[in-house]
Amino acid sequence: MTEFKMFEGCTIGNRIPFIEAASRKVFEKVGIETSQAAFSCCPDPTGMKSFDNNAWLTIGAMNLCLAEAEGKDIISLCNGCTNTLRGVQHQLKHDSLKKEKVNKELAKIGKEFKGTIDVKHFVDVLQEHLDKVKGSITKPLNGLKVACHPGCHYMRPAEWMESDDPMRPETLKKLVAASGATVVDYDELVLCCGSAVTNAYEEHGLANLKNKLDSIKNAGADIICVNCPACFQQFDTRQRDLSKKYEKEYDIPVLYITELYALAMGYSADEIGLKFHRTRLKSILEKYGL
Amino acid sequence: MSIDFEFRKLVMDFHQGSDLIKYCYQCSRCADNCPVTKVSADFYGTTGYNPRNNILNALLGYKDLIFTEDELIIWGCTVCDTCDEVCPQDIELTEIFTFLKNQSIEQGKGPEFIYSQAKAIFDSAKAIPSQPAIERRREQMGLPAIVIPDVNELQTLLKNIGAAKKLK
Numbered sequence: 110m111t112e113f114k115m116f117e118g119c120t121i122g123n124r125i126p127f128i129e130a131a132s133r134k135v136f137e138k139v140g141i142e143t144s145q146a147a148f149s150c151c152p153d154p155t156g157m158k159s160f161d162n163n164a165w166l167t168i169g170a171m172n173l174c175l176a177e178a179e180g181k182d183i184i185s186l187c188n189g190c191t192n193t194l195r196g197v198q199h200q201l202k203h204d205s206l207k208k209e210k211v212n213k214e215l216a217k218i219g220k221e222f223k224g225t226i227d228v229k230h231f232v233d234v235l236q237e238h239l240d241k242v243k244g245s246i247t248k249p250l251n252g253l254k255v256a257c258h259p260g261c262h263y264m265r266p267a268e269w270m271e272s273d274d275p276m277r278p279e280t281l282k283k284l285v286a287a288s289g290a291t292v293v294d295y296d297e298l299v300l301c302c303g304s305a306v307t308n309a310y311e312e313h314g315l316a317n318l319k320n321k322l323d324s325i326k327n328a329g330a331d332i333i334c335v336n337c338p339a340c341f342q343q344f345d346t347r348q349r350d351l352s353k354k355y356e357k358e359y360d361i362p363v364l365y366i367t368e369l370y371a372l373a374m375g376y377s378a379d380e381i382g383l384k385f386h387r388t389r390l391k392s393i394l395e396k397y398g399l
Numbered sequence: 400m401s402i403d404f405e406f407r408k409l410v411m412d413f414h415q416g417s418d419l420i421k422y423c424y425q426c427s428r429c430a431d432n433c434p435v436t437k438v439s440a441d442f443y444g445t446t447g448y449n450p451r452n453n454i455l456n457a458l459l460g461y462k463d464l465i466f467t468e469d470e471l472i473i474w475g476c477t478v479c480d481t482c483d484e485v486c487p488q489d490i491e492l493t494e495i496f497t498f499l500k501n502q503s504i505e506q507g508k509g510p511e512f513i514y515s516q517a518k519a520i521f522d523s524a525k526a527i528p529s530q531p532a533i534e535r536r537r538e539q540m541g542l543p544a545i546v547i548p549d550v551n552e553l554q555t556l557l558k559n560i561g562a563a564k565k566l567k
């Protein structure tokens with residue numbers, strides 16, 4: 110059994126750890142083994158990269174070095190972290206000048222980037238274990254209508270994310286379907302959650318979020334399923350602002366795919382800390398006997 | 400309005416080995432598919448955020464048209480990478496936009512959250528520093544404590560690269 114280095118990321122690790130709890134429970138059921146490392150911030154592909162691209166490359170490479178030292182692949186719980194680590198790896202492998210420059214800096218702290226390990230998004234690892242997943246489902250979520258939101262950084266840029274499809278992704282839908290739930294299609298599947306622009310220009314961020322959520326509402330979804338903590342927070346915490354601004358009710362519960370799985374694998378809402386969600390899950394959980 | 404050749408060279412140099420930006424034929428696929436253009440611009444793209452304009456002005460070296468009072472021109476981008484995907488000329492637009500944002504930071508401009516995140520990473524090696532309440536919650540949920548990263552190493556890197564001095 111291969112063991113991965115767990116890259117939980119800053120947001121999950123230090124703000125919404127209940128998602129890590131559900132993820133670890135699901136990994137255990139499915140037989141995905143992990144261990145920890147002293148990773149720093151990935152760093153953020155929308156924040157630090159915009160601040161200083163060289164810093165983004167160098168810190169990203171520093172994190173890759175930590176996994177290289179143990180000869181283990183990374184499993185990431187976050188779209189942003191996966192995007193950074195895969196992006197840094199891709200750029201350094203395809204641009205010897207950049208690699209030289211980064212390694213010159215890393216040498217000063219006794220490290221060297223070699224490019225010997227792989228970085229995987231946990232969704233892709235779960236997909237490889239789909240039989241095990243199906244075998245662990247004890248409470249199929251029959252009837253639950255789920256709108257999937259894989260998120261931009263899971264699938265783009267295609268050159269380094271190498272997901273199934275950068276504009277028509279299916280993997281998350283397949284994972285959701287394996288839980289017994291019903292995937293509902295909606296027009297704005299690949300539309301960005303708008304997390305980054307909301308931080309800088311709330312007005313535009315909320316207008317974008319409205320486009321996304323109206324589309325999900327029209328499709329009649331009970332919940333939104335995500336695989337990124339930034340998207341999770343955007344949907345979970347900003348629907349209230351949206352309701353206020355547009356005087357229309359937005360309160361669609363949000364579940365991480367691993368939370369959805371944990372429920373379908375028999376864990377209770379309490380065991381995985383669903384009470385820490387801002388959007389209200391109670392009526393949905395009651396309706397489906399969870 | 401004047402052409403800044405130095406700026407133009409920096410744009411062309413930023414993405415080593417790829418000078419595809421010069422093949423932009425202003426088809427507007429990028430702007431047509433940009434979620435922020437959709438919610439911020441009028442039909443003719445004269446207001447709001449517009450990736451097509453940015454590519455044109457970057458390629459031509461019209462620095463003054465990019466770095467204006469209105470930072471939305473640069474910072475409106477939400478980094479969804481849709482434009483890269485739909486561009487018929489395979490231009491890596493977001494790489495160019497990363498360069499524009501880096502330049503904006505060099506000038507001491509840019510949104511507050513970018514600076515506060517960079518500062519948090521410099522101080523604690525995490526974009527979101529750990530807090531006692533969350534540490535307790537982790538423990539209650541049966542999660543292992545986060546392994547503390549080497550802040551000194553990270554600070555050494557950021558200082559040597561010259562990123563630390565851009566912090567506010």
Ligand code: SF4
Nearest residue numbers: 423425426427429486
């Ligand atoms: S889609 Fe590509 S070619 Fe068309 S305007 Fe945008 S950058 Fe230029």
Ligand code: SF4
Nearest residue numbers: 433476477479480482
């Ligand atoms: S990456 Fe930026 S410019 Fe490109 S489509 Fe997304 S928001 Fe628009």
